[in-house]
Amino acid sequence: MFFEIHKDIPREGPGNNESTRRAFHMLTDLTVHPHVLDVGCGPGMQTKELANLTDGTITALDRHAPFLQKLDAWIAENGLTKKIKTVQGDMFDLPFEEQSMDLIWSEGAIYIIGFERGLRGWRKLLKPRGYLVLVVSELTWLKEERPSEIEAFWMENYPGIKSAVANEGIAEHAGYQLINHFTLPEAGWWEYYRPLEQRVEMLREQFPGQVNMLDALDETQREIELYKKYSAYYGYTFYILQRQDRE
Template sequence: MDISLICRLFETLPRQGPGNDESTARAFALIPELPENPEILDVGCGSGMQTLALAQLCPDARITAVDVHRPVLDALEERAAAAGVADRIKTICASMDDLPFENHSFDLIWAEGSIFIIGFEKGLSYWKQFLKDGGYMAVSESAWFTAAPSAEAKAFWAEIYPAIRTEAEYTAVIADCGLDLVGSFRLPEAAWWDDYYRPLETRLEEFAAEHAGDAGAMELVEMTKKEIAVYRAHAAEYGYVFFVMRK
């Protein structure tokens, strides 16, 4: 699949994956304490709804927002300026598997709906070097809510993300990576629909019109429609889980 097509489809959405401000706040509330003027790294920030939410939740934080796609960072900078927090948010265009930071640079590493790109275990193992001792990491990741998913859901995930695990399996990975689980919770279905799937459904129609006759674009449209349909039918079987950990 053409990565540039995927970027063009998703870059104008309010979010590039499931999530909402309420879930961001709930995950942040699981962190017992942060030092004064904490350094926060938002990995795979996309258009940065959670970045702005973190800036409001932690008014004395300095936030470094990283994404590989420059247009979403430009959009984040504009929104940060409009919200009056541009002086506390710095954007960097970089890959999440090749971060340009010194070890022990951050008090909190945040990754909403992005760790699947690098993989759960690899992401935790690689990113934790950038955490200060006692620092926290908060990530959301897709998970099975059942040990016996339906054939349709199982076939869909085998195609798009075969590394999906159960919550218990993720908990074991967290321990193997040398992190302590502080808490976890499942994202509500509203976190999928309100700021992600419903805007995406509208965007799909626009995107199809913009790229009429492009076979690759039409394949992406159909794949995305299938993803939405599978979630609509099987939301009880899987979803996103927020994990908050401490180094």
């Protein structure tokens, strides 16, 4: 049901090209021709933007073949087969050699493996002084005190949500230095939610008697409505992190 609900929308999570560019331009000493790994690329909106930003090569990984097929079609249409390749794989067991990546990028996907586990597990793939750039998908609390309704919702649906300070501490203990961070603007959420809301309405008409699907659609719509009410209290955060090695 998740993939049916999220089918044919441009993004699989909140984000926008402006924020992708902003994060990339914070990488002040990235090599000229980096090897970039985009983990959980989905249909590849940020992958396409990264192709505009770097002279390096990009490996885009996702477990869902239909996402990769759409991205492959776009790559072929734009003559980028030498610059971008797709790999169907699992972020829990990335099929790449240690210290083979200059940059790991993950927008809206690390929640699948968990922030701390992702940082620790992916670190070995980075070359020394390589970058790991990601959007924290366990979300980030933006205020210390929150209304009980939104706190209860995220404690039920993603209890790993933490503050920026807590996430920065996790990153440091996992072997990274924080270079910078910023909160995704609300416009980035609506680039995701508006097409999703339209799809929810379409699927209600398509599956009028399927209780499980209707329940999933109700939950999706509830998430959107809660963001309308409580966007000041939580958001996605870009954390720009650099691998640190003790001497």
